[in-house]
Amino acid sequence: MKASFRIWRGDARGGDFRDYATEVAEGMVVLDAVHRIQAEQANDLAVRWNCKAGKCGSCSAEVNGLPRLMCMTRLSDLPLEEPAPGGWRSGTSSACKSSASASSASSARTSAT
Numbered sequence: 771m772k773a774s775f776r777i778w779r780g781d782a783r784g785g786d787f788r789d790y791a792t793e794v795a796e797g798m799v800v801l802d803a804v805h806r807i808q809a810e811q812a813n814d815l816a817v818r819w820n821c822k823a824g825k826c827g828s829c830s831a832e833v834n835g836l837p838r839l840m841c842m843t844r845l846s847d848l849p850l851e852e853p854a855p856g857g858w859r860s861g862t863s864s865a866c867k868s869s870a871s872a873s874s875a876s877s878a879r880t881s882a883t
């Protein structure tokens with residue numbers, strides 16, 4: 771199944787939402803999907819994470835309007851049938867500004883296509 775993500779991309783000058791679609795599979799979490807998008811479509815996308823175990827908080831983000839840890843938020847728990855209001859937003863921006871050309875994964879809505 772393919773899911774759609776609306777991801778906030780930004781840098782020091784500002785930013786906007788961009789839409790991505792990627793394959794998702796059973797057991798994936800939001801962070802997995804964002805990493806897939808990063809690997810396949812947006813290799814300048816900066817995504818902050820560390821433990822992938824819900825311990826460090828580095829991957830905190832606003833997912834479909836609610837604060838979440840991307841590594842602990844299963845896609846199966848999200849309404850992928852249609853985009854949710856709000857979106858997700860990175861908890862911090864420091865990792866998003868790791869280089870001048872990098873932009874951040876800081877906000878998205880999900881839906882299946």
Ligand code: FES
Nearest residue numbers: 820822824827841
């Ligand atoms: S990567 Fe550490 S809490 Fe998600």
